[in-house]
Amino acid sequence: MPRKRGVNDGSATGDEPTPKRPRSSRQAAVASSKELHISPDRSGNKRKKKKEEEKKTGEATPRQAEPSSDSDSDSAVPAVNPEAPRHDGEWYWLMKAEPEPRLENGIDVSFSIDDLRAKSKPEGWDGIRAYAARNNLRQMNVHDKSFFYHSNCKEPAIVGIMEIVKEFSPDKTALRPGAPYFDPASTEENPRWSLVHVEFRRKFGVPITLRELRELGKPGGVLENMQMLKQSRLSVSRVSSSEWAALCRLADEKAIEAGLEHEDGTC
Secondary structure, eight states: OOOOOOOOOOSSSSSSOOOOSSEEEEHHHHHHHTTTTTOOOOOOEEEEEEEHHHHHOOOOOOOOOOTTTTTTHHHSSSSTTTTTTSSSSEEEEEEEEEEEEOOOEEOOOOOOHHHHHHHOOOOEOOOOOOOHHHHHHTTTTTOOEEEEEEEESSSSSSEEEEEEEEEEOOGGGGGTTTTOOOTTTOSSSSOOOEEEEEEEEEEEEEEOOOOHHHHHHTTSSTTTTTHHHHSSOOSSEEEEEHHHHHHHHHHHHHHHHHHHEEEEOOO
């Protein structure tokens, strides 16, 4: 199965790459956010739950379109990992993947939000090979939401939303010689890298571009403390509740202005 791209944040050796759910229904941009619970609850209660472009964005991005021998075993991965720290309510994230073809060890590691939307079962977000990004993965709980970010492409942008449906488990692609992000230091007994499983929830009618994010990240802006802008080589980053809400509102406004609708998946 295709693999995600992890961005090298400088905390691990080697460059880290940046890593569908069928029956999408289209519905109005404004009302859908509340229906999917993708914005923080206003009442305060939250549900538990590369290399030019790389020079510009500071990101390196991982995911591979290789048939995976782990597909069958994915179903045996429990949704909840007792080793994952518990947190109250939903936490929010941003995860990067490269939508345009790029070969790593002879394998195309591209993965787009449309690829995710075409999946009929939870997709393992593998290929993360930087410790800071991996540690963020390990903080995720079931029902957390993440922005899907298209990286290392003509117009980097947040293009939609996915949900964490299985907490972290070993990334077995690191054990497979010939795989794009094989790591001989990772073993069955001591797996160095982890992945989480995600499902498609929404494709934005109009993406939120990196240029827009940077504008909002200027001093005094709503995104001035956004981790993705502060640590631009990080492929998996935290998004605060206020940042999440502001970006969801912006996505709605952009879609309405363009006369388009978000495309939602089945929860």
